[in-house]
Amino acid sequence: MELSISGNALKTLSRSIICLARVGNELVVQASPTQLALHTLNASRSAYQCITFQSSFFDVYTVSGPQAHFSVLLKAVCSVLRTPLASIDHMSVQLPDHDASKVKWTLQCYSAVLCKNLDVACFRPVHNSMKKTYWITCNVEPDIQHLSLDRGRFPSTLVMHPRNLSKLLGNFQSSLQEITIIATDQTSFPSDAASEIGGKAVEFRSYVDPTKDGDSLLHTQLWIDPSEEFLQYTHAGDPVDITFSLKELKAFLAFCEGCEADIHLFFEKAGEPILMAPKFGLGDGSSSSFDATLVLATMLVSQLQEGIPAEPPEAANSTGGHAAEQVGSRPQERSRQNASEHPSDHTRVWSELSGTATKSVNGTEDRPQAQGQPDLDIHRIRNMEISKGGPVGDTAPAAPPKSQRPTQIDHAEGSRVRVQNQSFSQHHPSNWVDANEEEEDDDEGVEATPPHNEDY
Amino acid sequence: MSSSSSPAIEPDTPDLICQLDNVQGMVDALTCVRWKRHQDALVELSEHGIVLIVEESGCLQAKVYLQRELFTKYEYGAQGRPRFGISLGLLVDCLNTFSSPGHSNTIEIKYPGPDMELLLKSVDTLNSCIYSEIRTRIPETVTWDYNFEQAGIAPLTFTVKSAALKEAIDDLEWPGSSVQISLQKEPPCVIFRGEGHGDLQIDFMYYANTDLLLAFHCDTEVSYGYKYKFLKATTANIPGNVVRENRGSKLTIGRGGMLKVQHLVSVSKALAPQVESAGYQPPSRIAYIEFFVKPEEPAD
Numbered sequence: 230m231e232l233s234i235s236g237n238a239l240k241t242l243s244r245s246i247i248c249l250a251r252v253g254n255e256l257v258v259q260a261s262p263t264q265l266a267l268h269t270l271n272a273s274r275s276a277y278q279c280i281t282f283q284s285s286f287f288d289v290y291t292v293s294g295p296q297a298h299f300s301v302l303l304k305a306v307c308s309v310l311r312t313p314l315a316s317i318d319h320m321s322v323q324l325p326d327h328d329a330s331k332v333k334w335t336l337q338c339y340s341a342v343l344c345k346n347l348d349v350a351c352f353r354p355v356h357n358s359m360k361k362t363y364w365i366t367c368n369v370e371p372d373i374q375h376l377s378l379d380r381g382r383f384p385s386t387l388v389m390h391p392r393n394l395s396k397l398l399g400n401f402q403s404s405l406q407e408i409t410i411i412a413t414d415q416t417s418f419p420s421d422a423a424s425e426i427g428g429k430a431v432e433f434r435s436y437v438d439p440t441k442d443g444d445s446l447l448h449t450q451l452w453i454d455p456s457e458e459f460l461q462y463t464h465a466g467d468p469v470d471i472t473f474s475l476k477e478l479k480a481f482l483a484f485c486e487g488c489e490a491d492i493h494l495f496f497e498k499a500g501e502p503i504l505m506a507p508k509f510g511l512g513d514g515s516s517s518s519f520d521a522t523l524v525l526a527t528m529l530v531s532q533l534q535e536g537i538p539a540e541p542p543e544a545a546n547s548t549g550g551h552a553a554e555q556v557g558s559r560p561q562e563r564s565r566q567n568a569s570e571h572p573s574d575h576t577r578v579w580s581e582l583s584g585t586a587t588k589s590v591n592g593t594e595d596r597p598q599a600q601g602q603p604d605l606d607i608h609r610i611r612n613m614e615i616s617k618g619g620p621v622g623d624t625a626p627a628a629p630p631k632s633q634r635p636t637q638i639d640h641a642e643g644s645r646v647r648v649q650n651q652s653f654s655q656h657h658p659s660n661w662v663d664a665n666e667e668e669e670d671d672d673e674g675v676e677a678t679p680p681h682n683e684d685y
Numbered sequence: 686m687s688s689s690s691s692p693a694i695e696p697d698t699p700d701l702i703c704q705l706d707n708v709q710g711m712v713d714a715l716t717c718v719r720w721k722r723h724q725d726a727l728v729e730l731s732e733h734g735i736v737l738i739v740e741e742s743g744c745l746q747a748k749v750y751l752q753r754e755l756f757t758k759y760e761y762g763a764q765g766r767p768r769f770g771i772s773l774g775l776l777v778d779c780l781n782t783f784s785s786p787g788h789s790n791t792i793e794i795k796y797p798g799p800d801m802e803l804l805l806k807s808v809d810t811l812n813s814c815i816y817s818e819i820r821t822r823i824p825e826t827v828t829w830d831y832n833f834e835q836a837g838i839a840p841l842t843f844t845v846k847s848a849a850l851k852e853a854i855d856d857l858e859w860p861g862s863s864v865q866i867s868l869q870k871e872p873p874c875v876i877f878r879g880e881g882h883g884d885l886q887i888d889f890m891y892y893a894n895t896d897l898l899l900a901f902h903c904d905t906e907v908s909y910g911y912k913y914k915f916l917k918a919t920t921a922n923i924p925g926n927v928v929r930e931n932r933g934s935k936l937t938i939g940r941g942g943m944l945k946v947q948h949l950v951s952v953s954k955a956l957a958p959q960v961e962s963a964g965y966q967p968p969s970r971i972a973y974i975e976f977f978v979k980p981e982e983p984a985d
Contacts, residue, residue: 305859305883308856308859308883311855311856312852312856331883331884358889358890358891358897358898359849359853359887359888359889359890359897360886360887360888360890361856361885361886361887361888362884362885362886362887362888363859363883363884363885364883364884364885365883366882366883
């Protein structure tokens with residue numbers, strides 16, 4: 230495998246590597262004759278990013294055989310791209326053979342000619358006077374994870390300019406880890422309510438882990454009118470909410486802004502993954518020779534049942550939709566109740582996402598069972614399995630999909646039905662980790678090679 | 686005044702009184718060799734100027750030459766060449782108090798004071814005076830005062846842009862702890878190579894009319910390894926404005942692989958006296974920095 234790249238394409242590739250490096254530690258490279266795919270998965274297996282480049286994206290692109298693949302540490306690739314792009318004439322990447330132990334990355338750099346006659350520096354590239362050659366240790370048998378979600382299956386979408394989304398997120402405190410997006414039907418407001426609230430059908434809300442001591446934390450809620458802030462907004466029916474990590478979203482925002490693309494978010498409901506993709510101006514994907522997707526797991530438990538109404542309160546009218554700080558004893562009480570009732574308020578991890586992908590590819594039901602249990606080394610997870618022996622046993626007699634549908638239809642009747650719904654979603658305690666363990670996994674990410682689930 | 690003092694004792698004239706009109710230039714020069722927070726320096730005074738020497742682990746030595754032409758006044762009255770030890774960090778921090786951005790101050794340096802101190806004093810401020818005394822030490826003997834010898838008949842040397850050299854050495858931090866420097870005759874090329882958990886090789890090709898490798902002399906191909914941390918010390922602390930001047934840094938490989946790295950730091954007035962001559966620096970207004978790096982013992 231050999232490729233060569235220069236100019237604006239090199240800038241895009243560099244931007245892609247930087248974004249991938251903020252998601253995971255290991256980069257999986259798959260090269261087929263028609264395209265190059267870069268994947269990464271974070272240590273807690275809750276974020277997956279894939280960026281693909283068509284062969285026409287590169288100056289030179291050669292793949293001998295049907296496919297070539299390897300994995301390298303992303304921080305090593307970032308060392309290659311430490312050299313200022315302006316001084317790079319072109320970069321080439323070579324995998325000598327299918328069982329090579331190192332990948333060769335070569336940078337040919339410019340030097341400037343000093344026109345001494347003019348007593349001033351005329352910087353123009355003449356020779357590649359400096360060459361940097363990196364040999365990066367690689368693994369030619371990487372644990373390749375695939376996750377392809379059909380964008381059409383998501384009932385809710387929104388598109389906006391990344392700069393605008395960054396401004397909206399700027400209203401939240403910089404240390405915020407997770408955020409909740411609540412989507413409501415834009416047409417469901419009564420005419421008088423619409424005039425009062427101003428049609429703000431979307432809410433951004435800071436998420437605070439109810440298991441933490443949250444008395445001193447800042448809560449921020451932001452109500453947004455899609456017609457003013459979004460380029461496109463699709464949602465129908467009852468309100469849905471998704472809670473996910475901000476860190477990867479911000480990395481992806483920077484990527485979309487650098488590519489001069491809008492950001493496209495696809496989501497369904499709490500517990501289901503959220504998908505992000507760049508949306509290019511001149512037709513989606515038709516004008517670019519590369520594409521990217523970021524998939525994030527979301528919190529299993531819906532924030533809509535915490536008792537905080539999705540509709541903005543009366544007090545928000547006076548602020549005209551600006552960020553409102555609201556800390557009340559009632560929401561905290563409900564949060565505590567929620568904590569006691571649902572100690573497993575966690576984010577669904579990769580294996581569930583993989584299960585979802587597998588099922589959706591096969592065209593089966595939307596709520597699949599996990600295919601086996603991942604071998605996670607986290608001790609607390611094992612304790613959870615021990616303490617939840619009963620629920621684990623309950624997973625064997627899985628409810629048939631037909632019986633789930635009446636439950637979903639009846640969910641409007643009251644919170645009891647919703648509680649029952651939650652009990653279904655918690656049948657796989659070994660498939661998730663809580664926020665603290667996510668942080669622990671981030672620490673584990675410092676290891677040279679993050680552990681992988683051999684089953685996948 | 687001599688009549689008022691004890692008639693039996695004549696007042697001593699100081700070994701050195703000198704005045705400098707650009708403190709920042711001196712600070713920049715001394716900062717180049719400041720690779721640790723606490724460093725003991727040896728200062729030697731002579732009729733030709735001031736030399737400051739620092740060293741590390743017997744493997745790295747750095748010298749700053751401040752020739753007398755840098756000073757607006759240089760009165761040398763010592764017998765022999767006085768030497769004293771001083772804390773480099775303390776000296777740089779003291780000098781920094783005499784320099785303010787956008788303003789050129791003149792300071793007077795005197796040695797020795799009544800108790801063998803180094804005395805610094807501002808001399809051109811109208812309404813105030815900054816004065817400091819820095820305690821000196823009896824100098825420890827330098828463990829090695831290398832007499833740099835050239836490797837062969839002709840010196841093996843190359844000159845490269847300081848910014849490019851610094852970038853290359855920064856990049857070489859990634860692979861590992863040792864760097865091999867090779868001079869190659871055909872094609873004319875300087876190769877830096879580091880190996881570890883990854884490998885990195887940086888080639889500086891020599892072409893005429895380019896300003897990357899400004900000079901290249903090599904009649905024998907040589908290759909020596911150096912510890913990365915010592916090599917990094919030769920470029921890591923050059924102030925940004927000095928790097929931006931983008932003068933050449935000269936590297937010479939001597940007998941046994943001793944590496945000499947030379948930088949030039951301008952110590953002229955902040956404002957050029959004439960616009961026409963702004964691009965030209967008289968040689969006497971430049972401080973010379975030299976590093977000597979011992980090679981690693983080749984593992985057989």
